[in-house]
Amino acid sequence: xxxxxxxxxxxxxxxxxxxxxxxxxxxxxxxxxxxxxxxxxxxxxxxxxxxxxxxxxxxxxxxxxxxxxxxxxxxxxxxxxxxxxxxxxxxxxxxxxxxxxxxxxxxxxxxxxxxxxxxxxxxxxxxxxxxxxxxxxxxxxxxxxxxxxxxxxxxxxxxxxxxxxxxxxxxxxxxxxxxxxxxxxxxxxxxxxxxxxxxxxxxxxxxxxxxxxxxxxxxxxxxxxxxxxxxxxxxxxxxxxxxxxxxxxxxxxxxxxx
Amino acid sequence: xxxxxxxxxxxxxxxxxxxxxxxxxxxxxxxxxxxxxxxxxxxxxxxxxxxxxxxxxxxxxxxxxxxxxxxxxxxxxxxxxxxxxxxxxxxxxxxxxxxxxxxxxxxxxxxxxxxxxxxxxxxxxxxxxxxxxxxxxxxxxxxxxxxxxxxxxxxxxxxxxxxxxxxxxxxxxxxxxxxxxxxxxxxxxxxxxxxxxxxxxxxxxxxxxxxxxxxxxxxxxxxxxxxxxxxxxxxxxxxxxxxxxxxxxxxxxxxxxxxxxxxxxxxxxxxxxxxxxxxxxxxxxxxxxxxxxxxxxxxxxxxxxxxxxxxxxxxxxxx
Numbered sequence: 011x012x013x014x015x016x017x018x019x020x021x022x023x024x025x026x027x028x029x030x031x032x033x034x035x036x037x038x039x040x041x042x043x044x045x046x047x048x049x050x051x052x053x054x055x056x057x058x059x060x061x062x063x064x065x066x067x068x069x070x071x072x073x074x075x076x077x078x079x080x081x082x083x084x085x086x087x088x089x090x091x092x093x094x095x096x097x098x099x100x101x102x103x104x105x106x107x108x109x110x111x112x113x114x115x116x117x118x119x120x121x122x123x124x125x126x127x128x129x130x131x132x133x134x135x136x137x138x139x140x141x142x143x144x145x146x147x148x149x150x151x152x153x154x155x156x157x158x159x160x161x162x163x164x165x166x167x168x169x170x171x172x173x174x175x176x177x178x179x180x181x182x183x184x185x186x187x188x189x190x191x192x193x194x195x196x197x198x199x200x201x202x203x204x205x206x207x208x209x210x211x212x213x214x215x216x217x218x219x220x221x222x223x224x225x226x227x228x229x230x231x232x233x234x235x236x237x238x239x240x241x242x243x244x245x246x247x248x249x250x251x252x253x254x255x256x257x258x259x260x261x262x263x264x265x266x267x268x
Numbered sequence: 269x270x271x272x273x274x275x276x277x278x279x280x281x282x283x284x285x286x287x288x289x290x291x292x293x294x295x296x297x298x299x300x301x302x303x304x305x306x307x308x309x310x311x312x313x314x315x316x317x318x319x320x321x322x323x324x325x326x327x328x329x330x331x332x333x334x335x336x337x338x339x340x341x342x343x344x345x346x347x348x349x350x351x352x353x354x355x356x357x358x359x360x361x362x363x364x365x366x367x368x369x370x371x372x373x374x375x376x377x378x379x380x381x382x383x384x385x386x387x388x389x390x391x392x393x394x395x396x397x398x399x400x401x402x403x404x405x406x407x408x409x410x411x412x413x414x415x416x417x418x419x420x421x422x423x424x425x426x427x428x429x430x431x432x433x434x435x436x437x438x439x440x441x442x443x444x445x446x447x448x449x450x451x452x453x454x455x456x457x458x459x460x461x462x463x464x465x466x467x468x469x470x471x472x473x474x475x476x477x478x479x480x481x482x483x484x485x486x487x488x489x490x491x492x493x494x495x496x497x498x499x500x501x502x503x504x505x506x507x508x509x510x511x512x513x514x515x516x517x518x519x520x521x522x523x524x525x526x527x528x529x530x531x532x533x534x535x536x537x538x539x540x541x542x543x544x545x546x547x548x549x550x551x552x553x554x555x556x557x558x559x560x561x562x563x564x565x566x567x568x569x570x571x572x573x574x575x576x577x578x579x580x581x582x583x584x585x586x587x
Binding site: 020031111112267268 | 281320322323341342344345349351354355356357358364368371372374416438
């Protein structure tokens with residue numbers, strides 16, 4: 011019982027530290043996605059979108075809104091953990107945690123929930139911005155909330171693994187730039203895969219981001235290119251796998267202990 | 269009760285470097301213990317293993333009877349660590365750094381805040397509590413790490429060069445602080461390059477060199493091994509040549525500075541008497557080097573010399 015209390019205090023300490031970090035540097039963490047997404051809404055949603063017409067039975071602005079929210083959640087939950095954990099490694103402040111009686115799973119959970127909090131907060135900011143351009147209807151609240159939360163958990167966990175392996179600040183930006191960004195842009199944020207030639211439709215099915223964006227879109231609009239329940243199950247499986255891998259690496263002391 | 273017990277501790281790094289070759293060491297509860305050694309001798313590796321920053325290859329470590337292989341979490345609660353390098357978030361506020369560290373130890377804000385306030389006062393950081401860590405001077409950063417290490421009231425405090433880069437006045441106030449917490453019952457293990465610091469603070473000492481303990485005894489016993497001391501005399505009477513003082517080895521550094529080696533069985537009074545006979549007046553007198561420093565250098569040099577000898581023998585055999 012005493013251990014559980016200690017772990018709970020340690021967990022909340024890590025979480026509060028993470029929230030304090032990204033709110034302290036809000037001009038780097040919260041403001042840029044708000045500006046970027048506002049520009050997307052103005053340019054793609056309003057200016058170009060009005061000429062595109064309907065997609066999936068909704069106007070273009072309504073169609074891209076779930077994708078843009080999900081895009082900001084993915085990017086921010088991932089990058090929060092990579093930059094925060096790598097900075098702790100770089101400044102050696104991670105040693106504070108390693109010399110304390112904090113188990114690896116508590117460290118991992120604290121960082122992940124820190125990333126999730128930033129991802130969801132940015133998602134909320136983008137949602138509020140979207141309300142200036144379009145109406146928000148929620149088709150299935152459970153799916154909407156579940157998928158956005160699980161996606162944030164998945165990418166925060168991925169970010170943690172990235173940070174464990176990273177040896178320089180360059181290593182922190184490689185995956186987001188060369189893997190995450192292309193997958194997100196090609197993950198059905200701006201279009202329905204039914205617009206693509208058959209080969210690219212099938213190729214798109216290998217993109218995990220497609221499932222998250224479409225499940226979230228299903229939760230909001232009720233339309234999706236894929237089965238949302240299967241997608242939710244797949245996200246859960248990936249979370250378990252990545253969490254297990256991150257925990258194993260942390261226990262092994264990858265990049266932390268000699 | 270042993271505060272720390274290390275048995276046959278071995279560490280070989282992934283590059284094949286054997287940093288520890290079977291170190292065994294006991295530190296009694298309440299002790300102020302010095303772990304000394306030249307750079308790369310294995311001090312930080314030993315302490316790194318004790319506080320879990322480095323994984324051991326072999327051996328056994330217990331902290332107040334708690335085996336780190338059995339219950340590392342419990343053992344960690346008993347230790348406070350002040351590392352050699354600054355290891356806090358430089359953009360974080362001083363108070364937050366201490367409270368966060370307390371949180372990692374399972375202390376709630378309600379429990380940690382009064383302790384943090386007391387430590388900030390004791391270490392002269394209270395006025396800076398809302399400043400970011402990067403704004404602090406080197407000495408303040410060192411004190412911050414001490415405050416952070418003490419917030420959970422550890423029974424064993426590990427100080428890895430706590431006064432490096434700190435001016436002499438501040439260093440002395442830190443010594444007094446460390447002596448106070450030792451008197452209150454905290455066992456302290458100190459590594460330092462200021463041997464004067466180890467000599468004046470520590471009751472017991474171990475010297476490690478090339479991954480092996482070459483000396484482990486009380487400070488008093490170690491200093492008792494000193495066979496001679498060299499004193500520097502500032503003279504009032506300028507000299508042209510090195511004076512002959514029967515029974516003493518002397519060296520004239522310049523016209524008014526004379527070095528005299530005084531053996532254990534000899535006295536300073538004898539030197540003064542011999543100088544007076546030659547009408548040489550002395551203005552002041554001081555040790556050439558700290559006593560522990562002289563011993564340390566001779567012990568470490570001895571192992572270096574024996575290694576050199578062994579190397580030469582191997583070379584001869586292989587030729």
